Amino acid sequence: MSRRIQIIVVALAVGFTLSACGSEKGSSGADAGTTVTESPKDTKGTKGTKGNSMDMQEAAERADGMLDAVLKKIDPEVQWAHGPTTKGSCDVTRRRTVMTIVSADRRVTFLDQVEKFWRTSDYRIKAKNDDAVFPAVYAVTKDGFGISVSVRAKGQVFLEADTPCVKESKVADSASKPNGPDYQGVYPLPSPNVRSDYWSAGTS
Structure with missing residues (x-):
């Protein structure tokens, strides 16, 4: 036992x-x-990431580069001026205003050129407004930057680039030089006043 x-x-x-x-x-x-989990240095440009190593100035410069790039792809060239820069709690918006008259007959063509460039640049098209009078296209990059083109009152075309949430910092004026009058200190900007044989076709 x-x-x-x-x-x-x-x-x-x-x-x-x-x-x-x-x-x-x-x-x-x-x-x-x-x-x-990714380290903060690997999440640079990721929307809403508190560990984002980019600050507002760097993000604003990136937004400027995006706007410069798309405007250079418009053929024939259009004249543009800076719109106001605005800051949120952790983001920045850069703006460009097209001073060339874009006729109603050419608006779709203008936006098609922009959309095509964004697609070839690997931006994701988030939304489109196919309105005949006030069309718009909205896109986003892989690192969380938003960008849009829209037609508003009097047929004026506006481009905006929004940064993701980044570290707070001072933001300087854009270093990009307009290809016409800069209208510094003028707001709101004048209505489109530059004629183009192509873009303004069909307007009196």
Whole structure:
């Protein structure tokens, strides 16, 4: 009887040891399958990321570059001026106003050129307004910058670039030079007043 009790005790002890080893392996295996969170330096430009290493000035410069790039792709060239820069709690909006008269007959063509460039630049088209009078296209980049082109009152075309949430900092005026009068200190800007043989076709 005593011999049987000893065998049972030994068996139970071995079982507990094996169980403990299995638990350790299970814990180690769980670590291997866990998704690793990106470090702050890897999330630069990600919308809403508090660890974003870009500040408002850097983000504004990136927005300027996006606006410069699309305006350079408009063919034939249009004249533009800076719109006001606005700052939110953690984001910046840069604006450009087209001073060339774009006739109702040419508005769709203008927006098509913009949309085509954004698609080839790997921007995602978020929304479109196909209104015949006030069409618009809205896009977003992979790093969380928003950009849009829209036709508003008197057929004037506006472009805006919005930054994601970034670190707070001072924001300087845009270094991009308009290809016409800069209208510094003038707001609101005048209605479109530059004629183009192509873009203004059909207007009196």
